[in-house]
Amino acid sequence: MTKQEFTTTAERHLDLVYRVALNCLRNPADAEDAAQTAMLRLWQSGQAFPDDDQLRYWLVRVTVNACKDACRSPWRRRMVPLDHCREPVFDTPEHQTLYAEVMALPAKYRLPLYLYYYEGYAVVEVGELLGLKPSTVQTRLARAREKLKAQLKEE
Missing domain, CATH: 1.10.10.10 (Winged helix-like DNA-binding domain superfamily/Winged helix DNA-binding domain)
Structure with a gap:
C-alpha cells in the first residue's frame, strides 16, 4: 500500500473507525486512541484488499480488538470517568x-x-x-x- 493509497483509505474510513471505537469505549479521547491504533495497524499491515467491504470488515475487527485491549489496560481501570464529554x-x-x-x-x-x-x-x-x-x-x-x-x- 502506497502512502497516497493509505491516506485516501484513512480519510474515507476514519469516521467509521472512530464511531465504532466511541461506541465501544464511550470516551472520545480513548476512541481517538483506538482509531489511531487501527489506522496504524492498517499502515503496518501493508495489506491490499480486493474490495471496500473486506477493508471495512478488517478495520472494524481491528478497531474492536484495539478497544478490548484498551479496556484491559491497567490505566483504564484506575481512571475516573469525566461527567462532561462531548456528545453528538x-x-x-x-x-x-x-x-x-x-x-x-x-x-x-x-x-x-x-x-x-x-x-x-x-x-x-x-x-x-x-x-x-x-x-x-x-x-x-x-x-x-x-x-x-x-x-x-x-x-
Missing part, C-alpha cells in the same frame, strides 16, 4: 433522547445494536466482528430492543 448534536429532541438511551445500555447490547442498525452489518457479520455466534447476536439485539422499549415507555 441532533436535530430533534427525540433523536437526542434515543441516543442517550442507547448509550445507557450495557456494552454487550450497545455495540451489536450500533453495528447492526447504524453501520448496516448483517447479524452474521456482527457476530464475526464481535466473535459471537449469530444466535447470540440476535438474542442481544432482541434484548437491547426490549430494554430500549421499556426505558422509552418509562419516560
Whole structure:
C-alpha cells in the first residue's frame, strides 16, 4: 500500500473507525486512541484488499480488538470517568433522547445494536466482528430492543 493509497483509505474510513471505537469505549479521547491504533495497524499491515467491504470488515475487527485491549489496560481501570464529554448534536429532541438511551445500555447490547442498525452489518457479520455466534447476536439485539422499549415507555 502506497502512502497516497493509505491516506485516501484513512480519510474515507476514519469516521467509521472512530464511531465504532466511541461506541465501544464511550470516551472520545480513548476512541481517538483506538482509531489511531487501527489506522496504524492498517499502515503496518501493508495489506491490499480486493474490495471496500473486506477493508471495512478488517478495520472494524481491528478497531474492536484495539478497544478490548484498551479496556484491559491497567490505566483504564484506575481512571475516573469525566461527567462532561462531548456528545453528538441532533436535530430533534427525540433523536437526542434515543441516543442517550442507547448509550445507557450495557456494552454487550450497545455495540451489536450500533453495528447492526447504524453501520448496516448483517447479524452474521456482527457476530464475526464481535466473535459471537449469530444466535447470540440476535438474542442481544432482541434484548437491547426490549430494554430500549421499556426505558422509552418509562419516560
